[in-house]
Amino acid sequence: MALISKQKMNFAYGMGAAVVIIGALFKITHIELGFITGNLMLTIGLVVEALIFALSAFEPVENELDWTLVYPELANGEARKKVAKTEVPTEDAQGMLSKKLDAMLKDAKIDGELMSSLGNSIKNFESAAKAISPTVDSIASTQKYSEELTLAAAQMESLNSLYKVQLQSASRNAQINEEVAENNLKLKEQMQSLTSNLSSLNSVYGGMLSAMSNKG
Secondary structure, eight states: OOSSOHHHHHHHHHHHHHHHHHHHHHHHHTOOBTTBOHHHHHHHHHHHHHHHHHHGGGSOOOOOOOGGGTOTHHHHTOOOOOOOOOOOOHHHHHHHHHHHHHHHHHHTTOOHHHHHHHHHHHHHHHHHHHHHHHHHHHHHHHHHHHHHHHHHHHHHHHHHHHHHHHHHHHHHHHHHHHHHHHHHHHHHHHHHHHHHHHHHHHHHHHHHHHHHHHHO
């Protein structure tokens, strides 16, 4: 039985090396702390390291692993002969694979009846899809027709708005034309009155000139 365990020995190695390094540092840098000099620290470190190496003589030796248990050929120094593998004939292998496949299908309860039922279900689904297709086309056509009606209604509403604006504009133009006609009629009457007044004025002025000529 070992005097000191391996863990404690590792601890002693580390601490001893640390003391030696500190002693060498004191010696090289000439550090002195009172009576603690570089020579004293180096001496203490070397003595501690010597004691540790003395204790290492009692350190237990680990048993080496017996690799012959894993590699028996290491025992006699000869390589182990390889055992030739027996090849299974291809036909037998295929037969075994077929049997295993049949067993797996049987365990999964997959037989001819199930496959036939699955085929019928697929055919029924295909027929249903074909029947739904015209309905889908009809729905698409109806939706397109509805969109076209909505567009036509919007266009009709735009045309109605434009017609309304044009009608209001035509009514306003007719009203303006009537006012212009009335103004023209009034202007004509005023021109006639002015012409009549000018004729009367000319007659009076002519009479005055004739009277003045007679007096002279």
